[in-house]
Amino acid sequence: MGTRAETTPQEAQLALPFEAPPQARVPPGLLRRVMLAGQPYLFRLRRGRRRTIGFQIDDRGLTVSAPRWVSLHDIEAAIVEKQRWIRSKLGEWQALRRIAPVARFVDGACLPFLGRPLTLRLCGPGGATRIELAGAEAAPELRLPLVPASDEARVRQAVQEWMKSEAQRILGERIDALARSGGVRPLSWRLSSARTQWGACNEDGRIRLNWRLLFYPLDVIDYVVAHELAHLAELNHGPRFWQEVARLLPQFEAARARIKDEELTCLPL
Numbered sequence: 001m002g003t004r005a006e007t008t009p010q011e012a013q014l015a016l017p018f019e020a021p022p023q024a025r026v027p028p029g030l031l032r033r034v035m036l037a038g039q040p041y042l043f044r045l046r047r048g049r050r051r052t053i054g055f056q057i058d059d060r061g062l063t064v065s066a067p068r069w070v071s072l073h074d075i076e077a078a079i080v081e082k083q084r085w086i087r088s089k090l091g092e093w094q095a096l097r098r099i100a101p102v103a104r105f106v107d108g109a110c111l112p113f114l115g116r117p118l119t120l121r122l123c124g125p126g127g128a129t130r131i132e133l134a135g136a137e138a139a140p141e142l143r144l145p146l147v148p149a150s151d152e153a154r155v156r157q158a159v160q161e162w163m164k165s166e167a168q169r170i171l172g173e174r175i176d177a178l179a180r181s182g183g184v185r186p187l188s189w190r191l192s193s194a195r196t197q198w199g200a201c202n203e204d205g206r207i208r209l210n211w212r213l214l215f216y217p218l219d220v221i222d223y224v225v226a227h228e229l230a231h232l233a234e235l236n237h238g239p240r241f242w243q244e245v246a247r248l249l250p251q252f253e254a255a256r257a258r259i260k261d262e263e264l265t266c267l268p269l
Helices: 072-081 083-099 152-182 211-215 218-230 239-248 253-260
Strands: 002-004 011-015 031-036 039-048 052-058 061-067 110-113 116-122 130-132 141-144 188-192 197-202 206-210
Touching: 031 072, 039 072, 052 072, 061 072, 072 083, 110 211, 116 152, 141 152, 152 188, 152 206, 152 211, 152 218, 152 239, 188 197, 197 218, 206 211, 206 218, 211 218, 218 239, 218 253
Parallel strands: 039 061, 116 141, 188 206
Antiparallel strands: 002 052, 011 197, 031 039, 052 061, 110 116, 130 141, 197 206
16 A cells, blocks of 8 residues: 655565554564554654655554655655555454464364364474365365464464465476466566565566465465466556466455455464
8 A cells, every 4th residue: 555656666565554552562673652642642654766655553663664865844744644545454453353263282272274274283393284184075285294282482483484485385396387378477486484474576577475375275375376476567557467467367456355355464484
């Protein structure tokens, strides 16, 4: 989300719209304060080579990203202009945080994987981390070479390392398939661990994809991949961009709606 300004586009992002409460902890940096509806809000200001003013939030608080040449007055005016949206999203964010399940990293716990439940099994030392089908009706199991009494932090780390490895393979396969069928090719791609966006593509043709996409079904993954591949032709979100997305992935609308309002900060990893 952001206001537009005329300059050379540097990067197009599939970003999440977040806003934080005034009391949220804001990370060190260039801190500013703005009054919204008579209430002070702190935010961190980032300057960079970009053409829009962007708003985002994670568990550290509100960050506003702006082109280097935009004045502080104009930045604060943009925040005030968006204040109704900010307050609305704040309410949604707080509600999501209240109802988000707390993931446990113990034997028998479940996590989403490619849109389906995945049961964690701690099988003792030896062997490799792998998925096994426990039965025709049962959820697949992720079998980890850890003792059942392992510390949750260690289990969490093992699961995250495995998911990143799977993301490298699965996302790479989806990029290859969609790029081949669409006649496009990124210069390179890599995994992202961002807490503010699902993917990004810069003007040099380099793509980043969030490894946490593996929590979602393949049709959602394909939408995000097609979104970033479309930026190779159109580094914007205008009508021609969406035509390119539709060319790469017909009938993408349902998958876009599925992930549009998902909160990265509410995922279990």
